[in-house]
Amino acid sequence: MSGFRLNLRDGVGTAIGDKSIQFVFDGKPYRGREGDSLASALMANGVSIVGRSFKYHRPRGIFSAGSEEPNALVTLHRGARREPNIRATEVELYDGLTARSQNRWPSVNFDVMAINQLAGSAFSAGFYYKTFMGPGRRGHKATQFWWFCEQFIRRAAGLGRGTNLPDPDHYGRMNAYCDILVVGTGAAGLAAARRAAAGGARVIVCEERAVAGGSLTSLPDYIDGEPARDWAAGQRDELSAMDNVTLLTRTTVQSYFDDNTFLAIERVTDHQARPAAATPRQRAWNIRARSAVIATGALERPIVFAGNDRPGVMLADAARRYAVEFGTAPGRAVAVFTNNDTGWLVARDMARAGVIVTDIIDVRTDVPDEIRAISEETRAAVSTGSAIRSVKGARAVSGAVIAEYNEMTGELGETRKTIACDCIAVSGGWSPVFHLTSQQGGKPVWEAELQAFLPGEPTQNWHGAGAMVGAFGLRAALQSGDKAAGAALADAKLRKGRGHVPKVEGDAIDYAPAPVFEINSGGKSFVDLQHDVTAEDVRLAHREGFVSVEHLKRYTTLGMATDQGKTSNVTGLAIMAAASDKAIADTGTTRFRPPYTPVTLGALAGEKYGHLAAERLTPMHDWHVEQDAHMYANGPWLRPESYNLPGETVEQAYIRETRLVREGVGIVDVSTLGKIDVQGPDAAEFLNRIYTNGFAKLPVGKARYGLMLREDGFLFDDGTTWRLAENRYLMTTTTAGAGRVMEHLEYYRDFVWPNLKVALASVSDEWAGIAVAGPKSRAVLKACVKGCDVSDKGLPFMGVRDATIGGIEVKIARLSFSGELAYEVYCGSHHGQSLWDLLFKAGEKHNIVPYGLEALSTLRIEKGHVAGPELNGRTTPHDLALSGMVSSKKNFVGSVLLQRETFSKADRLQLVAVKSLDGQRVSGGSHLVSGSKDNPGRSQGHVTSPCYSPELGCYISLAMLEGGSARHGEKMFFSNPVRNKHGAVEVISHHMIDPTGGRMHG
């Protein structure tokens, strides 16, 4: 192919502006025009080989002018913005654009891997399944053989190259709602949009290309007396000006989900040389439409013949678009090969634009006279009842061999004629684009008269219009668009109004092709150009029994390349149908899967790129950060792990913090605990049913620790619940459990016991929580609390009181997670930092220490309190030595299934503690075993919460051990092979400090 720029004039180069634009392809600078696509600019510069194919690395040129392009894939940009596999046909040219060809080494014109072609027929469908099994031997060696080969295969496969650098751009989203979504702005789409808009509907119109108009931008017909493209421009302007219409160009509707939810991707700045930094590069539109008009048109498909992959062979309608819209001749001498009327009109329109059309070859013998008449205008040689037998030229088309063709038998005649041409424009008929409705489950139907699949019955509120439903030609398309909009208005419960179909003057042709899909002359004929699937591969699949369409697709990889077979699926099916002696209708088709065209992953994530999840912060967050506390991601929360002094490790820090708490007093931020306000006349009864232990008789002003089970008897969550008034409780949950506990309560309140009067409200964010723990905690409170007697008598263990600290209203509960005398002080969270400061100040003379999660955890481990690692969804209260918390006097959630026999088995994993006997750290993730490091034996349990215990002066851990409650005193080993650790431990009771509770009751 040696394309060139035509003389631009009225009707030639309608999309092209005057401005010259510089761009770089494969390191070489070129010039194009404003309005060019990368493909048209390359073509205008005479570049013919643009890429290499996937398997055989054969040279490939430009095949189409749109998103169906299988061949012309390039890599755009450099560095972090490098983007592989971009279709040159869709890239809008801008100053400074850099593009490279791909899947070739060293260059697109000379590619070493093209040697694959020599392997030719050995490299056929199913090749990989039949070899590389490895040399006879079984086992790992054989796998290694495949793995060895695989490395090379992987390197040879793939298309372009990605980058290891993070994408510096950002992406956006838009949630949109409309009465009617119109997909496509060809004749049918515009007709639908105008009627829908006139009917007062909220309308969103999406167009994949930069400019609305579809095929109207290249057809020579007239609508309402003006050239079709001017009519389209007029419609576009009118629609854009309407308040109830959103017209989105460069926006592809990619996926059709349930209940008329669509995903469209808008390419916001991809065509700009210097986009504004605050503007997202692409925007995902989540569109919910009451009804939709799908007017996605049809894609031309080729006829398959030997050598049909040579650069220079392209779709006929695309050749016309290059000539008319981009003012670019696809070749110096163009031959047209067709099985339908389209080819003839394309020949005429190209000739009018100044392209030399040398030949028109039509497989049909009975071509209508008015169509034949066109050839006089084009001055091309006409061969009807003929077909292309083979292509001349090694790296690009230099000619073709034509032979007589029998349309009925598919046989080629003996006489051959060689023609000279550098471009073959092929038309094999039209395939309606019903990808969206097929994604939704709509079953396509083969329409023999049109030789095309049509979308079939709607499964949702959509109406097809135009070529998509087989309404080919402008007149039919406008009519069906108008009608579809009427139906869509009715769906949206709006008045249909009266339709209007504009008047069309122009060609009235038959779009139905002759049923010819392949010219079988024995040479290599490509069905799927990108994946190098040949007609022979399809027949081989048939021979090997892969006859179902899905097997055909999977075995040959037909239609699985980046173009998803847009121009090859129907042809492949037809060849399979012929091989199995079946009608196409009986062969079936595969379901299209979303998206319609490849979608940038960043665009799918939208605004979540770089912002995966919100952070939950406590009111004291800034203080923790200012102290250089190491912040720890605890679910959505960020929490301080420890407050390391200069030079301290985390372990040194938490040991210091723990010790200071046990000796004096410490302060910790517990604002992350879940908090639920439970109110109502039946609140006590409700809690009684939810918790394993009794809550009905809890006095006002008291808190109680409670356990919740799942219905299957396993532990669900725990926490303290405070009775603030007769009918008002403040429930606390674990940090991680807050959300699911709320849902659990709501389920029982709404669905199981709706007659209970209980109000539930999340107050997690209302209250900041600060625990003050240690023997001097009372002294600290005494120094700052007003309005409450904090003495043992005034505020006994588990007591809850209202008070103020520095004028801040607080609730003080005397609770102990640490085993020390301790309090939890809650205040409104906007006062959290102030309260923290006040407590801190009050504690200064007692050397109050802030402590983090690690120390918090160490304190509770020493005390033998269970937490997340023990509440792992596989433990029951009995396993955790909490049977005493399970009431036998009432029924509650989980009470029945907790009685199942298996839960009382003696060999269950039960809570114990272990302490190191050899000074080693009992490292996280260790199992408990009886054997040596080299021969540990089986796992008999595992450690759950390890730490160094300043109190015991050794490393300890809570653990789950088979039959553990009866094994105190036993010597075992902890085994941690992945950390290369092994050490001696003794099994002890989990009550490691103050088993009688004297300290916290003191």
Added chain:
Amino acid sequence: MVDAPEKQSPLRDLAMPRQIGTEANVELTERLCDSLVQVQAWPNSVGKVEKILKTLKRCVTMPSGPGRWLIEGEEEGLEEGLRRELTDDLGAVTGLTHARVVISISGPRATRVLASGIALDFDESNFAVGSTQLAHHHEIGLTIHRLAEDQFDLYVFTSLSRSFWQWIEKASAEYGCRIV
């Protein structure tokens, strides 16, 4: 009796007045409530509770669920006041003054900014001026009160308010934004 210190907003350092971009198609600001209360009526007391709520002065009452309202008062002490009138047999009163931060957004592009992160139909046929919608931005729940065609108050969970602010500021930047 010492007075309580001033409440501190988690957005105090983020929502500093400034201009982002050259235009100001969106205006953002934040505030804390003097009082914010949730009222939940029992199924058989909805009418009585509604009557009580109608007597409230200097309050914005936003329906927030079946038999449920979110009420912002311009003075402190709304919770205690309501609890006196709204006894246990009528419903439940929950104080949420500290549980939310209010972020206000206004301007010609306000709805577009909101629609870029909140799955809600902002058309006035669905979301009338003066009404309230419950929605969310990903995992962040929101109560949205529409004050005018292009003016909204968003009641955002305190612990998540910084994340939300970061998003809305970035989303507003595309159109030009002023923080006041």
Added chain:
Amino acid sequence: MRYSAFAILKNALRGNRDWTPAWRKPEPRSNYDVIIIGGGGHGLSTAFYLASVHGITNVAVIEKGYLGSGNVGRNTTIVRSNYRLSANSAFYEKSMDLWRELSQTLNYNVMFSPRGVLNLAHTPGQMDTHAERGNQMRLMGVRSELLDRDQVARLNPGLDVSGSARFPVHGGLLQPDAGNARHDAVAWGYARAADQLGVDILENTEVVGFLKEGDKIVGVETMRHGERGEIRARKTGVAVAGNTGRVMKMAGVDKLPIESTVLQAFVSESVKPIIPTVTTFGAGHLYVSQSDKGGLVFGGNIDYYNSYAQRGNLPVWEEVTSELIAMFPNFARLRLLRSWGGIMDMSMDGSPIITTGPLPGMYLNAGWCYGGFKATPASGWCFAHTIANDKPHAFNEAFTLDRFKQGNPIDELGAGPTPWYH
């Protein structure tokens, strides 16, 4: 015809005209020793091991659509045995043993590629849980390695290991011998090998009812090319994950501890090798690897609702892609090519069921949740053993149907009897 490089060359020289069907398309006989309902990976592997290990060759596999039309061809192809609970780790390691020789066993290249499966950890606590699982594997004789952040970064150059990440990477647990395989090849390879041992594979044959003598299942009623038929057998195995509820209802089993949901999978356009291992995100649910063709194959959570439609919805797209590019921000400019959905049998504990019963003459293989593909060899191996001996092998004796009601779930996640959370 034995497949080999030599066979390929020989056939190529003859224009590939001599290749024969990979498996026969036989007409059904009226009676078999064993019927397996379901021509997916598990059904076909069961048939193969019945024939090859137990010498039971008078077997029919009945498939309502085309062979391998269910989940065996709709998954993300991950093969691993990195489980925490011993019942699972032993079973899946048996599967690994079979995977390692599968291409030779079947004379079909299933492209098993032990490139390593890496589970990322994002907190010290998660490192400990990973260590606990890795140690369990080690104690069961399965290789595992706990990697620190730098080791993880070296393995996957594009991974965001910065401290500023929302969920900073602390390290990961690597099962070096795990990896992936070519999904379709597994179905086709088992089918071809079973066929060669005499198993009849009946495609496009739908089971529409069961033949019963009293309570006992003695065969099936079928619909084939529009005609009804009956096929009798002494034993009938059901391996129709995704459709278990549907098929078992025909046998009169109305309720099971299973719910069906759709799991979506995603593949990007092909690019040159960019990620060497299978990698999973630890602060969400996301798994990704790169196929030999070059596409990134990834998936995440199921769509959270019961479904028999092989397509999902938009929320999972957003969730999965945002997690993927949070992990690998260098993937943000790559493009999603295709997505699809498969129907999962989600069981009440996230673990499978391979058992005799629940009716006499019947055997059930179901409840595979996310994990069916990697189990394919061991599932068939154990199911064949269970059918041949009328009792489970030690590898599957915990995978009973009544374990839920007895209180012995095999619950890796501890999520409880909420199928969609496993």
Added chain:
Amino acid sequence: MRLTCPYCGSRDHQEFTYRGDATAVRPALNNTSIDDHNAYIFDRSNPDGVHQELWNHTSGCRTHLVVERNTVTHEVLSCKPVGPFARKLK
């Protein structure tokens, strides 16, 4: 997929938390039969077709609703409120 919350109106389904088969009803509080509880927790009819299922509008007003939905086509046939306010919302 879109569900109609009886209070908030038509919303995307991800605003709702799925809670599964709505025909599984908890035995009464005084029912201590292990079999009944086992059936409630573990037995699912899991139909391919119309399914009654419970959802909670957790990202909105937190109303529970029973949705009647076809599991093969995903067609939502009805959304009915449950809970103390069910009658008020109808």
